[in-house]
Amino acid sequence: MRLKDLGSRPAPATLRNMFSRIVRGHGPAVSVQRCQIPYWQERGWQQRGNTYTGAYQTRHGAFSGEIRQHHGTDIEFFLYQPSQEIQRHSHWTCFQHHGNDWYLVHMGRRPKDVSSGIMTIERLITEAFEE
Amino acid sequence: MKRLSVVVAGTGQIRDVEIQPGTTAGDILNQLSLRDYLLSKGPNDPFFAAAESIFDKVNDGEKIFASTKAEVGLLCA
Numbered sequence: 001m002r003l004k005d006l007g008s009r010p011a012p013a014t015l016r017n018m019f020s021r022i023v024r025g026h027g028p029a030v031s032v033q034r035c036q037i038p039y040w041q042e043r044g045w046q047q048r049g050n051t052y053t054g055a056y057q058t059r060h061g062a063f064s065g066e067i068r069q070h071h072g073t074d075i076e077f078f079l080y081q082p083s084q085e086i087q088r089h090s091h092w093t094c095f096q097h098h099g100n101d102w103y104l105v106h107m108g109r110r111p112k113d114v115s116s117g118i119m120t121i122e123r124l125i126t127e128a129f130e131e
Numbered sequence: 132m133k134r135l136s137v138v139v140a141g142t143g144q145i146r147d148v149e150i151q152p153g154t155t156a157g158d159i160l161n162q163l164s165l166r167d168y169l170l171s172k173g174p175n176d177p178f179f180a181a182a183e184s185i186f187d188k189v190n191d192g193e194k195i196f197a198s199t200k201a202e203v204g205l206l207c208a
Contacts, residue, residue: 034145058174106203108202111199112141112167113199116200
C-alpha cells in the first residue's frame with residue numbers, strides 16, 4: 001500500500017483566517033477622524049493661563065521656549081540658550097537678553113497667533129543652521 | 132488633480148482642497164478666505180510665494196500649513 005489514510009485534522013489558523021476572509025470579503029472601512037488641534041498643541045507645548053512652554057522643534061534640534069500672550073496678538077516669544085548657529089544668524093540682533101539665558105525674540109511683523117509665531121521661530125532656527 | 136489638506140496653524144482647522152496644474156498658493160488662500168496667511172509645507176520649509184504654482188511641489192493627499200505672516204526683526208538694521 002502506497003498511501004495511508006490518517007483521517008482529518010483542522011487546518012492551521014492562518015489558512016482558516018485566509019479562507020474566512022475570502023468568504024466574508026473586506027469589512028466596512030473605518031473612518032479615522034483627523035485630529036484638528038492648533039500647531040502649538042500638536043508640537044507638545046503646554047499652556048498655563050496666558051503662558052505657553054515647550055520647544056521650538058527643527059530637524060537640527062529642539063530649543064526650549066516660552067510664550068506669553070498678553071492680549072490677542074500681543075504675544076512675546078522667548079528662546080532659552082540659543083545655540084552658536086542662532087547667534088551667528090543675521091537676525092541675532094533681534095534677540096534681546098532677558099537674563100538667565102532667556103532671550104526675547106522681537107517680531108518686526110507680529111504673528112496673529114501663537115502657532116504662527118512658533119513656526120516663524122522654527123523657520124529662523126532652521127535658516128540659522130543652513131545659512 | 133491633487134487633494135490637499137490645509138491646516139490653519141492657529142486653530143488646527145483642516146480645510147480640504149483639490150488643485151489642478153497651475154494653481155498658485157494665492158489661489159488657495161483666496162479660495163479659503165485666508166488673505167493674511169502664507170502657505171508652507173511646514174516650519175522647515177520656506178513659504179510658497181503667492182504667485183507660485185504649487186501643483187508640482189506637493190503630493191496628492193499632503194498636509195500643508197497656513198500660518199499668519201510674521202517676521203523676526205525691526206530691532207535689527
